[in-house]
Amino acid sequence: MMLCLLAFTFAKAEIALPKIFSSEMVLQRNSDVLLYGWADPNEEFTIYTGWNDEIHEIKTGNDAKWELKVNTPQAGGPYEIHFKGSKNEITLKNVLIGEVWLCSGQSNMEWSANSKIANRDFEIENAEYPNIRLFTVAKRTANYPQEDVAGTWVSCSPETMQDFSAVAYFFARKLHKELNIPIGLVDNAWGASSAEVWTPQSVFETYPKLEEAHKKIEPNKWVTVQKSSLYNGMVAPLTKFKIGGTIWYQGESNTPNAENYQELFSNMVASWRHAWNNDFPFYYVQIAPFKYDHEFAGGVVRDQQRRTLALKNTGMAMTSDICTIEDIHPLNKQDVGLRLANIALKNKYGLLQQQEVYGPLFNSFEVDGQRLKVKFDHAEGLYSKEKKIRLFEVSNALGEWHPAKAKLKNGLVILSSNKVKKPKGVRYAYRSKDIATLFNKAGLPTSTFTSEQTN
Secondary structure (H helix, E strand, O other): OHHHHHHHHHHHHOOEOOOOOOOOOEEEOOOEEEEEEEOOOOOEEEEEEOOOOEEEEEEOOOOOEEEEEEEOOOOEEEEEEEEEOOOOEEEEEEEEEEEEEEEEEOHHHHOEHHHOOOOHHHHHHOOOEEEEEEEEOOOOOOOOOOOOOOOOEEEEOHHHHOOOEHHHHHHHHHHHHHHOOOEEEEEOOOOOOOHHHHOOHHHHHHOHHHHHHHOOOOOOOOOOOOOOHHHHHHHHHHOOOOOOEEEEEOOHHHHHHHHHHHHHHHHHHHHHHHHHOOOOOEEEEOOOOOOOOOOOHHHHHHHHHHHHHHOOOEEEEOOOOOOEOOEOOOOOHHHHHHHHHHHHHHHOOOOOOOOOOOOOEEEEEEEEOOEEEEEEEOOOOOEEOOOOOOOEEEEOOOOOEEEOEEEEEOOEEEEEEOOEOOOOEEEEOOOOOOOOOEEOOOOOEOOOEEOOOOO
16 A cells, blocks of 8 residues: 555656647647646746757646646647656657647547548548648546546558548648648547537526527437537647637537527637637538438528628538438548638638638528519529529518529529519528539539528
């Protein structure tokens, strides 16, 4: 017993790092990056940072924690970070400076090449990118916010890529090629998870209606539905670690309470930014059409996701043209990652300024007698892939919806229905299984939408 106590005492005195700091890691460039960890109270030690060849003196507080804020350069590496104390030394090797992205959501974000994707064998064989680094957060739940996660950084290779998020990999590959800098990915997705489990408890305390809506989410065999549990176990421990942005692919599990998704999702994003103290870019995937049990649930989520674009510094990749309603896990992860990357390259990195990265998004409509004139943003070269423009509906004063005849004129969609003499609203591709056939010049599909009813 005495030997065990002595061993524990020495172990406690050693410098300790959270798992997100390891060899092969990527640190966010051009930033004040926080290095942090634990040691004995009031212990003195040094930290050497290789990119600026500096030695920093550290003294742990009475709480046995320490922090050091260091400036990172434009990009580069490899570098070393060396921690030297009285009881132990730690050296992190092959550390790169570049762009770090958090990659979160449910199964379509978690989905790897080994889960089966299009061109699987070719993509795995050609996944040799030593300056793309991957960190998979182990699945953990918690009742309260935690300080650490399980996982380790690895270089991207055919061996490591095949079990990592495919969407995140294709996103990083595009950024790496265009920016020519290291890219770090932190994947903390969990299949079948609803947005509630990724949202901190403070949001539900502020918005009780979301707590009520959460009761509609039924338990499943793949992941807990306990609200905030994945935030506590897999997000909160990362909030001191500097990131450049987040990509998100989730929404399928919120079809039971679809009408609350915009409020929930918007507040989740805001809560993450508050926790990081950083209004980082948050780019997400609009879920694909699928044969959900409810006729409109998928369409409602897609429209709620569209409305979330009102939140600053967000972007949405549309996917209704690269899916099948028979499979909730579309195999074309390449284009999903590419579309997210194009949004990031244009909006965050200032590239691709002449390239359209969004599909047409509903702007407004005008009543013209018995017709509606619908205006879209991002609609240059608007065209239909089918001879007949389908999936538009108009509503009457009672809120009843009827199919509409549609034609294109001067970049507008002109709608009419012989069953609606005084149209009050418009919607498009609003059913769960509706696959958009209206595209812009860039070949990107029009988003599902429903307008606000007019008086």
